[in-house]
Amino acid sequence: MLEIGHAPGNALFGKYEIGRLLGCGAFAKVYHARNLRTGLSVAVKVINKKKLPSLTMMSNVKREISIMSRLNHPYIVKLYEVLATKTKIYVVMEFVKGGELFAKVAKGRFTEDLSRKYFQQLISAVGYC
Numbered sequence: 001m002l003e004i005g006h007a008p009g010n011a012l013f014g015k016y017e018i019g020r021l022l023g024c025g026a027f028a029k030v031y032h033a034r035n036l037r038t039g040l041s042v043a044v045k046v047i048n049k050k051k052l053p054s055l056t057m058m059s060n061v062k063r064e065i066s067i068m069s070r071l072n073h074p075y076i077v078k079l080y081e082v083l084a085t086k087t088k089i090y091v092v093m094e095f096v097k098g099g100e101l102f103a104k105v106a107k108g109r110f111t112e113d114l115s116r117k118y119f120q121q122l123i124s125a126v127g128y129c
Contacts, residue, residue: 011036012090013083016044023100027051032095042080045091065091075125 011017012033019032028047035042052058068079068091078094098104101118110118 012044015083016042016092018044027057033092041095043077043093043095045093047089047091049087049089061089068093071129073125073128075121076128 015036016033017036019034022030022032022043024030028045031044031046033042033044034040047061049058052061065079065082068077072078077096080092080094083090083092101122104110
């Protein structure tokens with residue numbers, strides 16, 4: 001269950017209305033959410049601190065957040081803010097329609113033009129980093 005940080009109603013920290021689950025992994029779940037002030041759609045990655053098996057994993061999460069906060073590129077998901085409670089870390093990011101590239105690849109082949117488009121975007125992002 002999603003732990004809501006000191007919020008009136010069901011809003012995360014009084015800022016975000018949490019919506020549907022977009023995906024999940026071993027240590028985190030990602031939800032679609034809406035910024036209550038601006039109406040902007042965002043993705044909220046909820047990391048359960050109790051499920052991080054070691055201090056090394058917590059360091060990896062902190063490093064990921066640090067790196068994401070410095071990146072500004074059209075083909076890299078933007079980090080908006082990080083919120084936390086005693087048991088959870090909430091990473092609020094840009095919501096990108098269409099899902100993950102890996103999921104698209106798993107569904108089957110792309111046309112040559114679409115493959116070229118995605119490859120150019122990927123190379124642009126990697127080159128930026």
